[in-house]
Amino acid sequence: MATQARELDPPWQPPVRVIGSRRRRRTVQARLRSGVLEVLVPESMPYRERERWIEVMRGRIERQLQRAQPSDDRLDERARQLNRRHFGSRLRWNSIAYAEQGRRWGSCTYTAGVIRISSRAARLPAWVLDYLLVHELAHLEHADHGPAFWELVMRYPLTERARGYLMAIDHGFGEGGEELM
Structure with a gap:
């Protein structure tokens, strides 16, 4: 009975905040916080690589949301x-x-x-x-x-x-x- 459900409109483009960390050496992490996609990267990561990771993480988060449990x-x-x-x-x-x-x-x-x-x-x-x-x-x-x-x-x-x-x-x-x- 989910008459209000709808598919996410591709491409999904939440605002992005890139957070560089001195401690982070190789790993990249993303989280959705208050509707903002936060991508945590090593501070030394080059700009192009950061941009690539933003797209990778955006895709992962979008897939997770689309797989979310159906409504109770x-x-x-x-x-x-x-x-x-x-x-x-x-x-x-x-x-x-x-x-x-x-x-x-x-x-x-x-x-x-x-x-x-x-x-x-x-x-x-x-x-x-x-x-x-x-x-x-x-x-x-x-x-x-x-x-x-x-x-x-x-x-x-x-x-x-x-x-x-x-x-x-x-x-x-x-x-x-x-x-x-």
Whole structure:
């Protein structure tokens, strides 16, 4: 039921930030951070080689995003309901699914329209899961956590309660908050 899904438009061209490192000798690494492709290279790497690696890494990241898990239908339906209720159905995404997120509750790669919600969140009360979805959906419009972002998130009436609930889990209720979950 992913009616809002769409293919990535080739060629995919996120903004690129090249980060040179004195410690790095031979390896090249890339990561997508807030919609910016960061390519980490040895500081001494020549310009042409850097340009070649940018293209290689752009292709790798694009393939990873295209292989991303398909949307979890129930999570997608819930997100569509929240999109209708709080955002006037204007937001679009390619995929939304549960994933291992480590200590994070969710993530959004807004340039690719990919939202991931921690698999731990599946055990949370529905109103807390709704907050997490609203939070990540808001990132589709605002990548940062600035005032405009929080104005969108605050459309969800239980935002403050849900944030408090998540803080309680994250800070000291057992290892990872088992007592609350």
